[in-house]
Amino acid sequence: MPRFLDIHTGMHDVTPAQLAETHAKDLALQAKYGVRYIKYFYDASTGKIFCLSEAPSKEAALAVHREAHGLIPDDIFEVQEFE
Amino acid sequence: MPRFLDIHTGMHDVTPAQLAETHAKDLALQAKYGVRYIKYFYDASTGKIFCLSEAPSKEAALAVHREAHGLIPDDIFEVQEFE
Numbered sequence: 367m368p369r370f371l372d373i374h375t376g377m378h379d380v381t382p383a384q385l386a387e388t389h390a391k392d393l394a395l396q397a398k399y400g401v402r403y404i405k406y407f408y409d410a411s412t413g414k415i416f417c418l419s420e421a422p423s424k425e426a427a428l429a430v431h432r433e434a435h436g437l438i439p440d441d442i443f444e445v446q447e448f449e
Numbered sequence: 450m451p452r453f454l455d456i457h458t459g460m461h462d463v464t465p466a467q468l469a470e471t472h473a474k475d476l477a478l479q480a481k482y483g484v485r486y487i488k489y490f491y492d493a494s495t496g497k498i499f500c501l502s503e504a505p506s507k508e509a510a511l512a513v514h515r516e517a518h519g520l521i522p523d524d525i526f527e528v529q530e531f532e
Contacts, residue, residue, distance in 0.1 A: 369490075371490055371492075371499060382529070382531070385531060386531070389531065404532075405530060405531060405532045406530075406531050407452075407454055407501075407526075407528035407529065407530050407531070408528060408529050408531070409454075409526040409527055409528045409529075410529075411527065412526060414526055414528075416454060416499075416526075416528070418490075443490075443492040443495060443497055443499075444492055444494065445490035445491060445492045445497075445499065446465075446490065446491050446492075446493075447488060447489075447490050448465070448468060448469070448472065448488060448489050448490070448491070449487075449488045
């Protein structure tokens, strides 16, 4: 399944509790679109959030964010992951 | 230990073998700076590479890239990681 990394900007002053609550909304909805949100990264000092997901398409990944909480990322990239 | 996500842009037409070779240079050098490169993500269609690392500082993470192969990212973010 394709993997995606999205980037939200301007996310200043978000607490870990708010992040967790928002992320929980993605998790509650993701199966509807065949998506799995894997993890996310937050840089409080620049207000950036990066979300890593597996999804059948970019549109499916975005649909989860849109319907779950309406916070659409500024960018989304289809990535290959390497260790 | 702080965790960092960096972004390299303009990395078009890079083969998986070239990525692996370049990454191996980071791995060979990272202990010198107390850094651990964890994984990386490549989007061939936009030429973006994202590298996730643990490092004592942003400068240490960048020092590994600089000395290992000279490919310095365009951005680097100190991130908290959540599942």
